């Protein structure tokens with residue numbers, strides 16, 4: 419079997435959802451998805467198509483590593499080139515699964531578990547009172563989720579209440595003032611009270627704080643038994659992250675903007691975090707993220723992937739989660755977005771009562787509905803042409 423073409427389409431979802439379709443001379447087609455690569459990733463895939471036509475689509479890891487190494491001067495360590503390759507990689511796994519009539523998890527070593535626990539990213543905002551927060555949390559719990567995540571940093575919301583505006587943290591300076599610190603603690607207090615003791619709560623700081631502000635926040639949050647505190651300090655300084663991690667009993671999680679095993683090596687080897695969160699349809703794909711999880715496993719570090727993908731990228735991520743022992747939980751970021759169930763031909767919510775179940779279909783296991791997808795086509799992009 420030979421690759422005959424690699425084409426893309428893009429939809430407006432959580433940012434851009436970039437769809438990648440690999441076709442073969444045997445008539446078997448695989449569809450993958452990548453995120454956060456932007457229009458640069460589309461241009462890179464168009465360029466890579468020329469290099470990959472005629473290649474054996476089953477040599478997934480070799481294709482990935484060959485393209486990465488031969489373009490190392492063009493961004494073969496991180497960024498859009500890796501994300502473009504990730505979209506191709508996921509499409510190749512879908513294709514190989516279909517060709518061999520097995521689900522992708524069977525090609526990755528088989529399952530440790532039959533269902534994948536998912537947490538809901540949950541939109542509470544700093545201006546809400548307890549009753550308003552309880553209403554948001556209740557909606558998540560009524561849908562069957564047993565874990566949720568909130569953003570505690572003001573910057574994430576562009577929140578501008580005039581009466582508190584002069585207390586807000588400067589968006590570039592990393593030091594939290596007293597008002598900001600108290601507000602973050604109060605938000606976690608309200609959300610954990612609303613959720614109740616059985617529900618796991620994670621809190622994301624989006625890299626807004628310096629080391630002392632982060633340690634002070636983490637210590638104040640220890641009483642709430644968070645599932646994790648996410649990226650309190652900027653993620654690029656692994657030693658600063660480790661200082662925070664070593665100062666608190668709150669589990670610290672990071673990694674949504676790292677790429678490849680190489681990007682995670684320092685974080686894992688220095689045990690700078692308690693939990694890692696690679697974005698699978700962005701940072702290297704299924705094979706690479708399984709290897710990242712395996713690296714983390716030897717330090718007993720859990721694997722909790724970041725995820726803003728459509729059901730295709732989410733289910734692709736779930737195949738990896740099934741095949742590693744240290745899987746903790748997978749993100750779901752679509753509580754209030756419209757095409758979650760309609761963009762796939764199956765017209766179903768792949769998450770039932772807070773879990774993804776596999777149904778044994780070959781490949782990734784869900785198919786893009788192109789008619790619906792075209793209604794959300796990303797401006798200025800082509801559609802599998």
Ligand code: MG
Nearest residue numbers: 622624648674
């Ligand atoms: Mg985050």
